[in-house]
Amino acid sequence: MFRGFLVAVTFGIFAPVTQAGEYTFVVQPILPAEQTKEAFLPLTQYLSRQTGHDIKLVTSINFLSYWETMKKNTQYDLVLDAAHLTAYRVKRMGYNVLAKRADAVSYTLVTGENADVLEPEELIGKSIASIGSPSLGMLRVEEMFPNPLRQPVIIEVNNSVDSIKKVIEGKAVGAMVPTPLVGQYPQLITVTTTEQVPHTAISASSSVPADVQNAIRKALxxxxxxxxxxxxxxxxxxxxxxxxxNEQYNGYESLLEGVWGY
Incomplete structure (x- = not known):
C-alpha cells in the first residue's frame, strides 16, 4: 500500500487541489442591494466555511447594470440567477450549473385592493410597475401584452419591493413580481400567475477550477x-x-430574444 502511494506521488496520479482562492458571488437584483446583502450573506459565509475559499458577495443596483456587467464576462465567478439568464450564460459564456433552489418559480401580476381588475387586459393603458429588462418579470409583462398598440404604461423600478410599494402607495395600478413575494403583502390582489420555470440556480464561470466547483456543489x-x-x-x-x-435550463435563453444586447 505504501509502495502504491509512492508510485502515485511520483507519477502525479493524485489530482492537484486548488489553493484557497477568492471568488465573487452575485445575486440577481430582485431585492434592493442592502436587502440582498442581508438575505444572502449567510449563503456565501456558509460556502466559504465549507470549501475553504473566500466567497465574496457582490450586489448590483438594478438589472440594467447587472446585464451590462454580465455581458463583459469578467467580474462574476458565481451567480445565483433566474432560468433565462442562467441559460444565457451556459450557452454564451461557458458557465456550469452547480445546483438549484428546490422546486420551480413563477411571476404574478398583482394590483391593489381597490383596483377592481380581473383580467390582464384591463390593465392596457394603465400603469404596471416592474423591474426593467432583462428581468424575468419584465419579459413576462412583454409576453402578456404582445400587441404594441395595446400596452400598459410601464413604470420601471430597481427591484420587486419597489414594484409592490408603487401599488400599495397608489403610484401604479399593477405590478409584476416573483410569486413568493405576494404572500408577504396581504394588500395585494392576484390577477394572474405565469407558468413555472426551473427555480433560481447557482452557476459557475469556467474560470472557477473544477475542484472548487465540485466543493461548492457538494456543500449546497x-x-x-x-x-x-x-x-x-x-x-x-x-x-x-x-x-x-445545464440541460435542465436549455432553451430558456430564448426569452431574451429581442432584448438589447442579446
Missing part, C-alpha cells in the same frame, strides 16, 4: 443534512438545494 447539496447547512437554508429562506444540470 449536503446543506439540508447538516446543522450548519440547515441554519443557512433557514436564514436565506430556501427549502433546500437540489441537483441540476
Amino acid at each position: 447539496l449536503d446543506a439540508s443534512k447538516t446543522e450548519a447547512g440547515q441554519q443557512m437554508l433557514s436564514a436565506i429562506n430556501f427549502p433546500s438545494f437540489e441537483a441540476a444540470t
Whole structure:
C-alpha cells in the first residue's frame, strides 16, 4: 500500500487541489442591494466555511447594470440567477450549473385592493410597475401584452419591493413580481400567475477550477443534512438545494430574444 502511494506521488496520479482562492458571488437584483446583502450573506459565509475559499458577495443596483456587467464576462465567478439568464450564460459564456433552489418559480401580476381588475387586459393603458429588462418579470409583462398598440404604461423600478410599494402607495395600478413575494403583502390582489420555470440556480464561470466547483456543489447539496447547512437554508429562506444540470435550463435563453444586447 505504501509502495502504491509512492508510485502515485511520483507519477502525479493524485489530482492537484486548488489553493484557497477568492471568488465573487452575485445575486440577481430582485431585492434592493442592502436587502440582498442581508438575505444572502449567510449563503456565501456558509460556502466559504465549507470549501475553504473566500466567497465574496457582490450586489448590483438594478438589472440594467447587472446585464451590462454580465455581458463583459469578467467580474462574476458565481451567480445565483433566474432560468433565462442562467441559460444565457451556459450557452454564451461557458458557465456550469452547480445546483438549484428546490422546486420551480413563477411571476404574478398583482394590483391593489381597490383596483377592481380581473383580467390582464384591463390593465392596457394603465400603469404596471416592474423591474426593467432583462428581468424575468419584465419579459413576462412583454409576453402578456404582445400587441404594441395595446400596452400598459410601464413604470420601471430597481427591484420587486419597489414594484409592490408603487401599488400599495397608489403610484401604479399593477405590478409584476416573483410569486413568493405576494404572500408577504396581504394588500395585494392576484390577477394572474405565469407558468413555472426551473427555480433560481447557482452557476459557475469556467474560470472557477473544477475542484472548487465540485466543493461548492457538494456543500449546497449536503446543506439540508447538516446543522450548519440547515441554519443557512433557514436564514436565506430556501427549502433546500437540489441537483441540476445545464440541460435542465436549455432553451430558456430564448426569452431574451429581442432584448438589447442579446
